[in-house]
Amino acid sequence: MTLTRTVRPPPDVSDVQRNAALLKTGALQDAILSSANFSSIATDEKGVIQLFNVGAERMLGYQASDVIDKITPADISDPDEVIARAAALSLELDTPITPGFDALAFKASRGIEDIYELTYIRKDGSRFPAIVSVTALRDADSRVIGYLLIGTDNTARKEAEEALLKAGALQSAIFNSANFSSIATDEKGVIQLFNVGAERMLGYTAAEVLDKITPADISDPDEVVARAAALSLELGTTITPGFDALAFKASRGIEDIYELTYIRKDGSRFPAIVSVTALRDEAAAIIGYLLIGTDNSARKSAEEKLRWTEESFRLMVESVSDYAIVMLDPEGCVASWNTGAERIKGFHADEILKRHFSRFYKKDDVAAGKPQRDLEAAAASGRYEDEGWRVRKDGSTFWANVVFTAIRDQAGHLRGFAKLTRDLTERNKFETTLTDAKRAAEKANLAKSDFLSSMSHELRSPLNAILGFAQLMESDLPAPTGAQTESITQILNAGWYLLDLINEILDLAMIESGKLSMSLEPVSLVEVIVECQAMIEPLAQRRGITLEFPRFVEPPMVTADRTRLKQVLINLLSNAIKYNMVGGSVTVGCTSTGLLDSVRISVTDTGAGLPPEKISQLFEPFNRLGQETNAEEGTGIGLVVSKRLVEMMDGVIGVESTVGKGTTFWVELLSTAPMVLGPAIEPATLAQIPVAVGAPQRTLLYVEDNPANLKLVERLIARRSDLRLLSAIDGNRGVELARKCQPDVILMDINLPGISGLEALRILRNDNSTAHIPVVALSANAIPRDIQKGIDAGFFRYLTKPIKVNEFMETLNTALELETSKRSGAAG
Amino acid sequence: MPRILIVDDQLTNVRLLEHTLRRAGYEEVSSTLEPRNVAALHAEHRYDLILLDLQMPEMNGFEVMAGLQAIRAENPVAILVLSADLTQVKEALAQGADSFLGKPFRLPDVVDRVELMLKTAAATRR
Numbered sequence: 001m002t003l004t005r006t007v008r009p010p011p012d013v014s015d016v017q018r019n020a021a022l023l024k025t026g027a028l029q030d031a032i033l034s035s036a037n038f039s040s041i042a043t044d045e046k047g048v049i050q051l052f053n054v055g056a057e058r059m060l061g062y063q064a065s066d067v068i069d070k071i072t073p074a075d076i077s078d079p080d081e082v083i084a085r086a087a088a089l090s091l092e093l094d095t096p097i098t099p100g101f102d103a104l105a106f107k108a109s110r111g112i113e114d115i116y117e118l119t120y121i122r123k124d125g126s127r128f129p130a131i132v133s134v135t136a137l138r139d140a141d142s143r144v145i146g147y148l149l150i151g152t153d154n155t156a157r158k159e160a161e162e163a164l165l166k167a168g169a170l171q172s173a174i175f176n177s178a179n180f181s182s183i184a185t186d187e188k189g190v191i192q193l194f195n196v197g198a199e200r201m202l203g204y205t206a207a208e209v210l211d212k213i214t215p216a217d218i219s220d221p222d223e224v225v226a227r228a229a230a231l232s233l234e235l236g237t238t239i240t241p242g243f244d245a246l247a248f249k250a251s252r253g254i255e256d257i258y259e260l261t262y263i264r265k266d267g268s269r270f271p272a273i274v275s276v277t278a279l280r281d282e283a284a285a286i287i288g289y290l291l292i293g294t295d296n297s298a299r300k301s302a303e304e305k306l307r308w309t310e311e312s313f314r315l316m317v318e319s320v321s322d323y324a325i326v327m328l329d330p331e332g333c334v335a336s337w338n339t340g341a342e343r344i345k346g347f348h349a350d351e352i353l354k355r356h357f358s359r360f361y362k363k364d365d366v367a368a369g370k371p372q373r374d375l376e377a378a379a380a381s382g383r384y385e386d387e388g389w390r391v392r393k394d395g396s397t398f399w400a401n402v403v404f405t406a407i408r409d410q411a412g413h414l415r416g417f418a419k420l421t422r423d424l425t426e427r428n429k430f431e432t433t434l435t436d437a438k439r440a441a442e443k444a445n446l447a448k449s450d451f452l453s454s455m456s457h458e459l460r461s462p463l464n465a466i467l468g469f470a471q472l473m474e475s476d477l478p479a480p481t482g483a484q485t486e487s488i489t490q491i492l493n494a495g496w497y498l499l500d501l502i503n504e505i506l507d508l509a510m511i512e513s514g515k516l517s518m519s520l521e522p523v524s525l526v527e528v529i530v531e532c533q534a535m536i537e538p539l540a541q542r543r544g545i546t547l548e549f550p551r552f553v554e555p556p557m558v559t560a561d562r563t564r565l566k567q568v569l570i571n572l573l574s575n576a577i578k579y580n581m582v583g584g585s586v587t588v589g590c591t592s593t594g595l596l597d598s599v600r601i602s603v604t605d606t607g608a609g610l611p612p613e614k615i616s617q618l619f620e621p622f623n624r625l626g627q628e629t630n631a632e633e634g635t636g637i638g639l640v641v642s643k644r645l646v647e648m649m650d651g652v653i654g655v656e657s658t659v660g661k662g663t664t665f666w667v668e669l670l671s672t673a674p675m676v677l678g679p680a681i682e683p684a685t686l687a688q689i690p691v692a693v694g695a696p697q698r699t700l701l702y703v704e705d706n707p708a709n710l711k712l713v714e715r716l717i718a719r720r721s722d723l724r725l726l727s728a729i730d731g732n733r734g735v736e737l738a739r740k741c742q743p744d745v746i747l748m749d750i751n752l753p754g755i756s757g758l759e760a761l762r763i764l765r766n767d768n769s770t771a772h773i774p775v776v777a778l779s780a781n782a783i784p785r786d787i788q789k790g791i792d793a794g795f796f797r798y799l800t801k802p803i804k805v806n807e808f809m810e811t812l813n814t815a816l817e818l819e820t821s822k823r824s825g826a827a828g
Numbered sequence: 829m830p831r832i833l834i835v836d837d838q839l840t841n842v843r844l845l846e847h848t849l850r851r852a853g854y855e856e857v858s859s860t861l862e863p864r865n866v867a868a869l870h871a872e873h874r875y876d877l878i879l880l881d882l883q884m885p886e887m888n889g890f891e892v893m894a895g896l897q898a899i900r901a902e903n904p905v906a907i908l909v910l911s912a913d914l915t916q917v918k919e920a921l922a923q924g925a926d927s928f929l930g931k932p933f934r935l936p937d938v939v940d941r942v943e944l945m946l947k948t949a950a951a952t953r954r
Contacts, residue, residue, distance in 0.1 A: 031855065457883065460912030464932035465840040471935045472847050499932060699951070705921055707928045714940050725949040729921050741951035 038119075039130070039151040043139065045144050047072035048102030052679070058152055059130075061123035072101040073149050078119035078127065085116070105147045107354040107402060108134040117154065129154040137673040174667050179263075181272070181293040184279065189214035189243030201272075201295055203265035214243040215291050220261035220269065227258070247289045259296065271296040293531055324421035327407075330414045332357050332375050344400075344423045346393030357419070360390045361399065378404035389419070399428035440681065449513030456506040463502070467495040504637040507567075511644045517560045518648050523674045525590060525599060527804075528566055536573045545577045545583040556590060556599045558669035564645045565669075568653075571638040572665045576605035579663075592671060598651075602666040609659035618655060619643045642667075698816055701726045701743035703734030703760065704778075705753055713747065723812075729753075733761035738770045745815040750779040750790065758793050765794055774815040830946045831873060834859035835866055835892065835909075841931075845879055845910075845938070848912040852939040863887040867882055867895040874903050877942060882911040884922065893924040900924070906949040908941060 042051035049071060052064035060076060067076075074082050076223050078219045079099075083105075086103035090096050107114035115133045122128070130151040132694040137146040181198035185191050191213060194206040202218055209218075216224050221241075228245035232238050239248050239451040249256035257275045264270070273292040279288040309666055317325050317338050326334055326343035333356050337349040345360060352359075358371035365371070365388075378384035382404050390400040401422040407415045470491040473480060480488060510516040533549055540547050558565075574584040584606035593600050610618070619639055646667050657663040700723050704710050717725040726741060731752045738746060746764070750757035757777060764770040774796035779786075790798040796818075797811045832854055834845045842859045849857045860869060863884050865866040870878070880897075882889035889909060896905070908918075910933065917928045928943055929937060 450925060455914045460931050461838065461841070461883070465838075465844060466910065467932040468841075468844040468848075468935065472844065472851075475935070495932070573871065705918075707917060710927070711937065711941070714944055724947060725944055726951050727944060728948070737948065737952055753918075801851070 033295045039149075041073055041149045041151070042146055043072060043101070043105075043149070047074065047105060047147065049073065050146060056151075059122075059128070059151070060120060066123070072104075074099075074101040074104055077104065078120055078121060081119055085118075099218055104132075104149070105134055105136070108136040108147055109144055111136070114807040118151075120151065127561060129158050151562075179294070181291075182290045183215055183293070184288055185214060185247075185291070186242070186288045189216065189247060189289065191215065192288060198293070201264075201270070201293070202262060216241075216243040216246055217265055219246065220263060223261055246274075246291070247276055247278070247667045248288060250278045251286060253278070260293075262293065269785070271300045296339055322422075324419070324423075326419045326421070328357055328375075328417040332371060332417075335416060341421070344392075344398070344421060345390075351393070360421075362389055363451075365389075365671050374402075374404060375417060378406045379414055383405050387424070398423050400424060446513055449509040449515065452505055452509035456502050456509075459502050460499070463495060463498055467492065467499070470495060501637070508637055508644070511641065512650070513628045516648070518564065520559050520561055520649060522554055522557045523560045523562045523565060525558055525601065526552050528560075528569065529563065529588065529590070529601075531797055532566060532569045532573060536577065537569060539574060540577050540586065540762055541578050543580070545580050547573075547615075548585060548587040550588060550590045552590070556592065558599050559672050559673045560649045560651070560669055563646075564649065567640045568645050568667060569603075571642050572603040572667070575638065575665070576603050576607070579607045580605045581607060593668060597671050598668045599671045600666050600668045602664050604662060604664040606662045609661050610655070610657040611659055612665055612703055615655055615657060619653075697722055697724055698744040698819075699724050699726060699741065700745050700747060700812070701728065701734065701738055701741070702747040703731065703752065703757065704747070704749045705729045706749070709749070709778075716803070716805065716808065720809075731755035731757065731763075734760055735763050735767075735770070738773060739767065740766060742769070744819050745796075746773055746775040746814060747778050748775050748795070750777055750786075758790070761793055761795060772819075774818055776815060829856050830854065830876040830950075831856045832858070832877045832942070833866070833869060833875045834879045835863055835884075835889075836879075837861055837863070837884040837886070838881075840848065840880065841910075848935050848938055849942065852942070854942070863889070863892045866892050867899060867925070868897060870903060870905060871899055875905050877906045877908060877946055879908050879910060879942075880925070882909055882913065882916055889920070890923050897924060904949070904952070906945045908945055 007756075020323065038053075039056035039057050040051065040053040041049055043049050047492070048069060049067045050069070052062070057063060059201050062076070082103050083099040086097045086099035089103060089106055093106070093110075097103055115131065118130055118132045119127050120130045131154050132149055132151045135142045135148045135150075137148055139145045155577060179197055180195070181201045182191035182193070182195040183191055183198050184469075190211060191209045192211070194204070194209050199205055221359075224245050225241040228239045228241035231245060231248055235248070235252075239245055258272065260272050260274050262272045263271050273296050274291055274293045275291075277290045278286050279290055281287050281631075317336075319339055321339045321343050323338075324344045325338045326341050327336040329335050333354050334352050335354075337347070337352055341352075342348060356371075358366050361371050373387055375386060382405065383670050386400075386402045386404075388400065388402075389397045390402070391397055401424050403420045405418045405420075407418055413760075472487050474485070474488045474492065497638065500627075507516070529549060533547065538545065573588075580586065587602075587604045589602040589604070590597070591600050591602075610821050646669075649669060651667055651669040653665070653667050655663060655665050702710065702713050702725060704713070704727065714725060717723050726737060726743060728737045731754055734746070734752075737743075748757040748760060752760070755763075757779070761775050761777075764773065764775060775794070777790045777795040777798040779790070779798070779800060787798045787800070796815055799808060799811060830885045832849060834842050834849075834857065836845070836859070839861060842861065846857055846859060858869075858873070860866065864887050866880075871874075872878040879898050879911070880889045880892060885894075889911070893907060906926045907924060909920040911920065911928070912922070912929055914930045920928050926948075927941055929941055
């Protein structure tokens with residue numbers, strides 16, 4: 001602030017003189033007096049205001065007429081400040097100065113230059129800080145005739161100072177920090193300030209750079225040139241490479257932060273992030289620049305590393321050609337595309353990026369909403385795997401295995417999906433071919449089985465007529481002649497043989513198609529052998545072959561299907577009889593082998609024996625031994641069927657032979673623990689049972705669903721003239737029949753269709769009309785626990801199949817006696 | 829004297845069974861080659877036993893039994909199924925047959941079975 005300090009005093013004290021004096025102060029004072037930016041207040045020697053210019057009016061809110069000749073400047077000043085000033089001046093000048101105008105003008109009155117800060121109070125009561133300069137106005141004799149107080153509004157400067165004070169702490173912290181390089185330059189860019197951070201980072205001391213170089217001199221020159229070129233282009237004006245390139249934007253008031261490579265004193269380089277700010281004076285004119293820089297090396301190197309990792313990962317993913325690796329955004333649009341995707345699906349990356357992935361699906365899948373469902377499934381569980389047809393660019397389809405993986409950020413928000421696709425078309429084709437081949441083979445095998453099965457049935461019908469009429473003729477009356485009987489026997493033999501053949505073919509077909517069911521259970525070998533003996537003896541007798549069966553000390557039990565085991569043994573026995581020498585013998589053996597706890601049943605003949613090459617063909621279908629000589633009938637299938645059956649019973653079949661001596665066929669089956677079922681069974685006596693003449697006829701009801709069992713009982717009962725047989729095929733019919741015809745004894749199977757034998761028994765026991773009838777259980781179930789259960793349930797006796805004739809007959813007799821005694825007891 | 833009906837599409841089988849049963853002493857034995865007529869024939873003649881073949885081209889034995897089902901309650905009749913297909917035993921019994929014999933059969937077996945069934949049927953009706 002420049003004010004004229006030497007004011008020549010006016011010649012006298014009159015107003016005219018004062019005005020004249022004022023006028024003499026010159027053009028500058030004039031300017032000041034009439035300026036609206038300065039308050040100019042002139043007073044008389046007492047301080048009463050005589051002049052109050054427009055600036056004063058503007059600043060203070062008073063009209064000149066409000067104040068002239070009325071108040072002193074002290075009246076519009078902060079009274080406390082006036083008091084404080086008076087006290088301070090009294091102290092300073094060692095003379096008492098009264099608070100009031102004196103306090104404002106005393107120094108000036110003593111000729112001392114006086115500029116001070118003061119708070120003026122406006123007419124409205126508001127205040128503002130002012131800088132006030134006071135000058136004494138003097139007449140020609142240098143007597144004080146008044147005072148001139150020129151004031152400026154100091155509000156803006158005050159505010160700026162306060163702001164600066166506030167900002168100061170931060171700025172000085174930044175400035176003194178070793179972590180930031182703070183470089184201040186003048187407006188030309190010459191470094192004026194170089195803080196410790198700059199020294200540390202750049203290796204220069206402040207003294208080496210101050211007033212010597214610009215920041216451009218310690219920056220990568222190529223980058224500076226490039227930046228100048230880029231800025232020239234961007235801002236449409238020519239910017240010279242040099243400091244301008246670094247500060248131009250800041251000079252235009254544009255915030256500017258950029259990356260730049262600084263060069264250290266030792267020539268080494270480091271990446272820096274530089275923020276540039278223009279420094280301006282009060283008039284906003286640029287007086288310099290402040291460049292604050294941070295060392296970006298660490299971040300740069302981390303970025304580099306990350307970029308490298310990302311790049312190598314990207315390259316890896318891109319180069320995989322066996323798998324399509326595709327990123328999808330959360331909506332399912334393709335975000336990345338690798339070589340494998342291109343190879344498998346046929347799209348180039350630029351054709352498919354940003355397109356929805358549903359185009360890889362078949363139309364009907366898209367229509368059914370499958371693409372969206374797949375994404376939802378992946379989003380729901382994190383991973384979703386699918387296998388199915390997908391579509392290539394050219395419309396062709398391929399069999400794909402697709403794995404979707406949902407990708408979420410740390411906050412759990414879905415960011416997209418990774419989709420891995422494999423083309424399994426080839427594998428699928430191979431598998432399909434394999435499956436088709438297998439299916440075709442199975443179908444062919446099934447067709448063969450079906451054919452054989454239906455052929456078997458077809459053949460049975462005409463055979464039924466042949467055998468049936470031959471049987472009629474055989475037993476016709478009058479009886480056929482001897483020659484006729486011989487012919488009929490030939491027809492019947494051939495017919496029954498043909499039936500065997502058909503049965504064996506059917507068996508083989510059933511075995512091969514897996515339709516033959518086996519029920520493996522503990523089977524008493526003694527019982528089976530006894531039954532076989534009964535069945536085969538007539539044949540042996542006809543052929544004059546001696547049969548030898550073993551005597552059992554301890555009855556062996558084996559795991560087998562009873563019916564099928566019998567079939568196997570009959571086959572071996574009939575072969576041994578057929579292919580034997582005249583007057584030969586067949587020996588049946590039964591030994592337990594240490595191996596695997598099994599039982600070996602052997603059938604040894606005294607036939608011609610078999611050379612090794614024949615033995616190898618034995619179990620092949622349709623390789624009937626002895627066919628060459630045609631000496632004996634045989635299907636050639638029997639052994640094949642036997643082998644399969646034994647294998648299905650987890651057993652082994654084998655043969656040993658010596659040419660000229662004989663052959664032994666053997667079967668090994670797993671042995672099971674012997675059951676506690678009473679003494680070994682004697683061969684059944686099939687002789688006619690003697691019945692007392694004139695005994696009353698009794699009725700036996702047999703409830704049984706199996707025709708074979710029914711037939712056997714029919715045969716047994718046919719031998720007893722005192723018994724008549726009734727039958728029912730299930731429990732309900734059995735109960736109904738029992739109520740209606742009141743049989744004397746009931747024979748009940750346990751495993752019946754509908755209600756079981758046990759249930760039927762319960763009903764019979766609870767019905768007064770049937771409660772008295774003894775019921776004998778006849779069951780294939782030989783498990784002791786079940787037998788006990790049957791006895792507990794109220795069966796008179798519990799017999800197990802196969803039927804032991806003597807036991808069966810004795811049981812019937814006992815039951816009938818009991819019934820008789822009951823009846824006579826009731827009658828008497 | 830029990831009334832017996834033989835149902836088979838093959839004349840030889842019909843003849844064979846007729847001969848066999850007549851020789852066994854059954855006099856009221858009639859037969860048909862036309863399974864469609866069975867229900868009507870039974871309604872008219874009220875047989876005691878029907879010998880029924882299963883494999884017949886126009887109408888098989890199962891269908892015949894189904895057709896008889898409605899009138900069997902009123903006119904009870906025992907049914908003996910004769911079939912070359914032994915695998916059909918269970919099915920035949922489940923569908924209404926009272927007994928089953930495989931073809932080819934031994935003639936005494938047929939006679940025995942017929943006798944047993946007629947006895948049982950008579951006892952039921954008593």
